[in-house]
Amino acid sequence: MDTVAPTGARARTRRAILDAAVSVLSKNPAASLADIAVAAGVGRTTIHRYFPERTDLLTAIGVYLLERIETATVRARLEEGAADAALERVCQEYFELGDVLQFAFENPQMQEWTDWETETEADKALERLIRRGHAEGTIDPALPPSWVAETMWALLYAAWQHTRTRQEPKHSALNLCLHTLRKTIRTG
Amino acid sequence: MDTVAPTGARARTRRAILDAAVSVLSKNPAASLADIAVAAGVGRTTIHRYFPERTDLLTAIGVYLLERIETATVRARLEEGAADAALERVCQEYFELGDVLQFAFENPQMQEWTDWETETEADKALERLIRRGHAEGTIDPALPPSWVAETMWALLYAAWQHTRTRQEPKHSALNLCLHTLRKTIRTG
DNA sequence: CTATAATGGAACATAACTGTTCCAGAAAAA
DNA sequence: TTTTTCTGGAACAGTTATGTTCCATTATAG
Numbered sequence: 001m002d003t004v005a006p007t008g009a010r011a012r013t014r015r016a017i018l019d020a021a022v023s024v025l026s027k028n029p030a031a032s033l034a035d036i037a038v039a040a041g042v043g044r045t046t047i048h049r050y051f052p053e054r055t056d057l058l059t060a061i062g063v064y065l066l067e068r069i070e071t072a073t074v075r076a077r078l079e080e081g082a083a084d085a086a087l088e089r090v091c092q093e094y095f096e097l098g099d100v101l102q103f104a105f106e107n108p109q110m111q112e113w114t115d116w117e118t119e120t121e122a123d124k125a126l127e128r129l130i131r132r133g134h135a136e137g138t139i140d141p142a143l144p145p146s147w148v149a150e151t152m153w154a155l156l157y158a159a160w161q162h163t164r165t166r167q168e169p170k171h172s173a174l175n176l177c178l179h180t181l182r183k184t185i186r187t188g
Numbered sequence: 189m190d191t192v193a194p195t196g197a198r199a200r201t202r203r204a205i206l207d208a209a210v211s212v213l214s215k216n217p218a219a220s221l222a223d224i225a226v227a228a229g230v231g232r233t234t235i236h237r238y239f240p241e242r243t244d245l246l247t248a249i250g251v252y253l254l255e256r257i258e259t260a261t262v263r264a265r266l267e268e269g270a271a272d273a274a275l276e277r278v279c280q281e282y283f284e285l286g287d288v289l290q291f292a293f294e295n296p297q298m299q300e301w302t303d304w305e306t307e308t309e310a311d312k313a314l315e316r317l318i319r320r321g322h323a324e325g326t327i328d329p330a331l332p333p334s335w336v337a338e339t340m341w342a343l344l345y346a347a348w349q350h351t352r353t354r355q356e357p358k359h360s361a362l363n364l365c366l367h368t369l370r371k372t373i374r375t376g
Numbered sequence: 377c378t379a380t381a382a383t384g385g386a387a388c389a390t391a392a393c394t395g396t397t398c399c400a401g402a403a404a405a406a
Numbered sequence: 407t408t409t410t411t412c413t414g415g416a417a418c419a420g421t422t423a424t425g426t427t428c429c430a431t432t433a434t435a436g
Contacts, residue, residue: 010381030218146353154349158342180335183372380433381432381435383432387428389426394421395418396417396419398416
């Protein structure tokens with residue numbers, strides 16, 4: 001029950017709850033804890049054991065998402081190769097986040113639950129990358145770093161949306177996304 | 189009290205409720221009717237008079253939004269001039285919708301409240317426009333019409349977001365949006 | 377095997393929102 | 407002014423989600 005020394009079981013159920021919460025809340029932001037409990041295959045009481053109040057769960061989701069974005073960013077190894085290629089790599093990594101993407105977009109209040117506003121490592125790394133692209137000439141210097149980043153997120157959302165409404169396979173949506181991003185950042 | 193013959197007052201308060209609802213729900217999709225009533229400067233009872241149940245209000249918002257998008261589309265006069273120029277015009281019109289934009293993005297459930305799925309006149313006109321652009325050569329034929337449309341909406345969202353987080357003035361965000369859209373649809 | 381940790385479920389209290397009714401007062405129309 | 411329409415607020419019942427407590431059961435560790 002302590003927060004310290006999380007045994008295997010505790011860490012596992014905690015994860016299960018968080019994953020289920022993201023999945024359920026991304027489809028219906030107003031879902032109840034009972035809904036989440038069912039999706040997690042867990043008793044509602046158990047959820048309260050891990051997250052005393054609803055807000056505790058929400059803030060935990062916040063840091064969980066940030067972690068996942070963080071690791072995805074690291075995986076893309078932004079410092080290697082040409083900046084535009086690295087940007088495409090990270091775009092692909094983010095695309096794989098799926099649920100997380102949808103959740104973050106459709107729960108703007110997230111920004112209040114956690115320190116979403118304060119710049120994360122991922123944010124900074126991304127900004128560095130784009131500035132490097134500006135210097136290299138592989139990314140249009142007319143586009144501010146923050147705008148490039150926001151555009152990428154927006155295109156990711158559009159791509160995900162595209163797989164949803166149209167029945168299109170994920171890879172073709174991702175291709176459209178990358179193709180569009182490429183044209184967007186191109187110089188000139 | 190009848191639905192027919194809406195006197196000036198009735199139409200006015202109805203509008204006030206709808207506007208307040210869009211404004212409030214766009215910031216907090218889980219807001220209560222009491223919150224909306226306060227924002228509208230109206231008693232909660234009055235809301236129930238106009239919209240007996242919550243879902244009635246939500247569906248009404250749905251058609252209201254569709255109407256506003258519809259008129260914005262008409263204003264852009266999509267049939268006139270070059271396709272890419274017309275696309276920029278309609279993008280500007282949509283940008284002006286503000287709240288509506290944010291609301292539509294952050295309430296995906298809207299699609300269940302109303303016939304959001306079924307293609308509207310605006311959707312069809314937009315698709316015709318893009319196909320025309322394909323034929324003219326002013327819009328990249330490699331991009332399916334639905335993707336171009338979704339990209340435009342995504343960029344609009346990004347632009348609006350950009351005015352929010354950064355303090356940037358609206359016009360410069362719109363400029364970035366249009367600039368990016370232009371590059372996106374460019375052939376090649 | 378035994379002891380501890382972890383879980384699920386029932387039961388309960390509480391709070392919040394929804395939807396309804398009723399009535400008095402304000403606003404508009406006649 | 408008189409009449410009709412529209413409105414706000416109070417009061418209420420019903421529903422739902424939340425948060426808590428307790429206990430029996432299962433899994434895990436030692």
